[in-house]
Amino acid sequence: MSSMLRGPDPARDDVRRLDQWVGHWAGHTPEATALIWRGAAITYQELDREAAAVAAGLAAAGVGGGDIVVVRIPRGPRLVQALLAVLKCGAAYAAVDPEWPAARIAQLLARTRARWLLHDDGEALPQDAVPLDLEELRAKGTGHPVPDPGGDAGDPCCVFLTSGSTGTPKASMAAHQAIVRIALDPMLAFDQASTMLQTAPCPWDAFAMELWCPLVRGGTSVLFDGRHVSPQDVREAVTAGVDTLFLTTALFNVVVDNDPGAFAGLRLLMVGGERATPEYFTRCRAANPGLRLLHVYGPVESCVYTTGYPVESVVDDVPIGWPMAGTTVHLLDDELRPVPPGGTGEIAVAGQGLSSGYVNDAEATAAAFPVLDLDGGPVRVYLTGDRGRLDPEHGLIFAGRKDRQVKIRGVRVEPAEVEAVISRLTGSGQVAVAPLPHGEPVKTHLLACFVDGRLSAEELKRELRDALPAGMLPDQVLKLAELPLNANGKVDHAELARIAERHRAEQVAGLERRDPQEPAPGRPAAAEPDLALVHDVVALAQELLEVRLGPGDNIFDLGATSITAIQLAYRVSRRHSVKLNAMEVMQAGTPLAVAAAVQAATAGTVERAGQPSAERWLAGLPVPQWRFWYLEMMNPGSDDTRCPLEFRLRGPVNVEALAGALRAVVGWHEALRTRLVRVGARDVRADVVAAKHVPDLLTVSPPCPEHVAGPKVLEFLSRPFDLQADLPIRALLMPVSAEERILAISVHHTAFDGWSAGLLCRDLSNAYRALAAGRLLPYRSPSRFADSWLDQDLNETERDRADLAAWGRQLVGVPDLPLVPAGELAALGPVREVWIDVPQALRSAAEQAAAPYGGTVQPVLLAAWARALRRFSGAADFAIGIPVTGRTTPAAQEVIGCFASAVAIRFGEGYGCDLADDLALAAAQMTQAMRFQFTPMERLLREDTPRDRTRNPFCQAGFVVQNNLLPVLDLGGVECAERRHQRTQSAFEVTLELWYGSTLDVRLWYRDDVISAAGAQELAALWRAELETLITVGAR
Secondary structure (H helix, E strand, O other): OOOEEEOOOOOOOOOOOHHHHHHHHHHHOOOOEEEEEOOEEEEHHHHHHHHHHHHHHHHHHOOOOOOEEEEEOOOOHHHHHHHHHHHHOOOEEEEOOOOOOHHHHHHHHHHHOOOEEEEOOOOOOOOOOEEEEHHHHHHHHOOOOOOOOOOOOOOEEEEEEEOOOOOOOEEEEEEHHHHHHHHOOOOOOOOOOOEEEEOOOOOOHHHHHHHHHHHHOOOEEEEOOOOOOOHHHHHHHHHOOOOEEEEEHHHHHHHHHHOHHHHOOOOEEEEEOOOOOHHHHHHHHHHOOOOEEEEEEOOOOEOOOOEEEEOOOOOOOOOOEEEOOOEEEEEEOOOOOEOOOOOEEEEEEEEOOEOOEEOOOHHHHHHHOOEEEEOOEEEEOEEEEEEEEEEOOOEEEEEEEOOOOEEEOOEEEOHHHHHHHHHHHHOOOOEEEEEEOOOOOOOOEEEEEEEOOOOOHHHHHHHHHOOOOHHHOOOEEEEEOOOOEOOOOOEOHHHHHHHHHHHHHHHHHHHHOOOOOOOOOOOOOOOOOOHHHHHHHHHHHHHHHOOOOOOOOOHHHHOOOHHHHHHHHHHHHHHHOOOOOHHHHHHHOOHHHHHHHHHHHHOOOOOOOOOOOHHHEEOOEEHHHHHHHHHHHHOOOOHHHEEEEEEEEEOOOOHHHHHHHHHHHHHHEHHHHEEEEEEOOOEEEEEEOOHHHOOOOEEEOOOOOHHHHHHHHHHHHHOOOOOOOOOOEEEEEEEOOOOEEEEEEEEEHHHOOHHHHHHHHHHHHHHHHHHHOOOOOOOOOOEOHHHHHHHHHHOOOHHHHHHHHHHHHHHOOOOOOOOOOOOOOOOOOOEEEEEEOOOHHHHHHHHHHHHHHOOOOHHHHHHHHHHHHHHHHOOOOEEEEEEEOOOOOOHHHHOOOOOOEEEEEEEOOOOOOOHHHHHHHHHHHHHHHHHHOOOOHHHHHHHOOOOOOOOOOOOOEEEEEOOOOOOOOOEOOEEEEEOOOOOOOOOOOEEEEEEEOOOEEEEEEEEOOOOOHHHHHHHHHHHHHHHHHHOHHHHO
16 A cells, blocks of 8 residues: 555535635525524525625725734634635635634734734724724615736635644635535435534634535534533434534543433534543444444645544554545655555645645745645645555544644644743743643643743632633643652653642542542532532532532632533533533533522522423322322333343453442432332332442343253243342343353333433443442433422423313323224234335435424324324224333433333324325424323313223324434443344334434334234325325425
8 A cells, every 4th residue: 555545536626615605505505504503504505695795895905815804802703704705805814712712813913914803893903903893884785896806725814823832823824626526425415405503703714614514515504502512402403303413532432421312313424633432432333323424634734634534443543544625644754755565654735625724824834834745746735744544444543643732622722822921920930831641642731831930820810811721721830849850861752741649649639639629728618508408419429520529619720621511511401401501611610600690590580380290190109100109009010120231242251340230220210220119008118228228230141052041041031020129130140151240131111211221321331440440430410210200290281281181181081093903902913023124315305294294294194104004994084103212301301210100192183184284283292292202091081971991092003213322332342232022012003213313213013903914004104195195295
């Protein structure tokens, strides 16, 4: 294999600039959505019109080709209009974060010699640029034409400020073609259907990709309303229709740790910016098997990406892959000659993505962008300073850096630049900045140390906030008597790391010597907010930092970073059903102040119901839990009362760590250590076993041959529970060979549901990996199922309860579905299945038909199912049951317990007469069902006429959308494959089941005591035919 890789050629005959691409779509698809901001859509026509007015104003002010305009406007449509307007004038923009310190903006103005600063607020404008107000320009330019600047895609487009080793930042200039080539790259496959979330700060090159690539292809860019993206933000965005996403490696790891299912529904996920950790890609792939996952790489001087690698499986490393369109990669030795095949060398990049250089810095440009004799002729390259090697199967493999430059949380940092700023501020000549952890490939923290100087460490930290952007701020600042030196007289970075760790340990030791619930000296006492809330935030912070701390301790003094803030905000938000963002956590600093922010966020909300609802509780238990307790009492050992999980494990298993991890998870989730004791004739008492008294729940069997193991595992999973004496969970580890074991876990449905399976596997995986590595498990507040159910109950208003009662009464008197003659159903028959093929074109047409009814395709699929059942059975009035998670608050999504239920939707007289009416009814009914997530079956049965007790009450047909958190087990170096157990029984007599991801998978399962195989095939064909009929609504 040679030392060169070449990407595909982009369309050479298309030289349109970014603004011309937007203009193209404004002319061809004017009503298509270009931007979404806070839920509102901005069309291509609107965007182009508003930008043209601003551009005319800019041109009148003298802005034209060759100019650079600095733009300081917060994220939103006005920022995009401003940037597009600058490009329409033939100029280039340099977008700055409005939160940047004034010194940083002044550096950019000086480096670029930009004459204009385009803004929308007029606050604290620098003196060395001509201010241009956005709205004034718009007013002056409205109705005036924009002069054609000429030029093509090779023209300058945007400037990105990047860290410089000399202590001064450099300004890299990208051309239009650098971004256009990414938009047209077949590896990313942007098109008119692409909807991308724009989250990167505007000074980053990733911002340009997230904004312009969808717009070049006629798609949609969704502008994120916030500064820091949380896992909840990702989930909400994907649910709302985002199908393309880029995350920095650090943020990707946060989402995988907390909610890997948040990616379900994405078409493409790109991850890059830092050294990748293989474990996280493996876990993401396991949780989202249909996701196209791309590991991307590229310095800003080769905007935006240089290479990408489609991640299908990961072993020891995550390659950076193959060149993007219009890009060539060379590996060079120290003499800037190609390395021998298979050798490691510096990554040099050539092609259309290359920057024109550093603005007004000819010396740095010449050094970084030499013209070399490569590939048979002169080639201009960028010397990245990164090292790599070529692999014939995986492309480019990253092999470290030549210099001190690092990426921390996706931001490129030259330690020398930070050192120069500290030296200037302190007057100290002895300064050292070191990325941590030392010796690890992935850097997460920045340490700054200095000697003497006129400032204390705390004073320097305050000064740095006004001198550096947030991404370059040191996480830890220490003032030392001297810098440690190695034998060569250079700063000993390993010793600096040890000094930093000792300093942190001393801080923690100081906290250990006092009661962690007491405030830190000089900090206010935790009288307000609510003390229980404060303690909960303390516990969550302790879990993340793995240190003991008090309510008044600043988490950022103990090693917290912006990533920690994102994690804490996410977990607090989910636990307490509020919307808290990372910026609020960073501003708060202490658990006490975070708790105050939570309390403030909950103030003024709609007054909740004062008492629990009688309909949601029976015999002292949440109704879903009571239903399975009652089923166990009436039919002991029924298969319907147990939830089986089975995994095939290949590789070395640490049995002690696995047993300890299982005990830990049971300790973390109260439902798993709760016995249900009958009290008298009507009540049930929940006896909760203390976490410290949880017994060993893992049985390790002697080795069994494969043919014996299967029946033994099935016998174990079929064993009944004694709910009064047993904990509702047990596990079996059975070796079947020297390398393979079966792990079987049985959980009673009173403590478990489908969503809980994902939580159990996630927590068991995390605990096992920690114990197997010899680490202590972090403190974790236990989840309390009954409290979470009560919180959901009390979260309802009286109006909610009245609406639920009225909606539920629609089921009174609904006839049974006439699939069998009355009284002829004697017992539950075996369950069979039929798979239904849904081509991509049919799915797309169904999505289009769903658009007027709220956007989600589920009502269309449900409406087709109801129409098919009507034709198959001849029924004019019936109900369909829809299983739901029953988790209506974010906090409940983190709790193991039985929340799941089924809601019933009635399709009465008149349904099936008009396609549009049928769709509207299905959409309205499904909206109500998802709102309530509960049907008061027990009360309705009392109000209803007597029913056939051999059949499921109210609804005999089901409609199931599988969207639970997937049960993915990740035990480090052990391969884990789940074995799905075949459904053997069902209360529903026939059900349509759907998996909605990159494809639409549909299964019809039926009981053969009710429907014959031929009848099931007929019903499946009817559903497909009705779906093809319903999509004509979207075509009208």
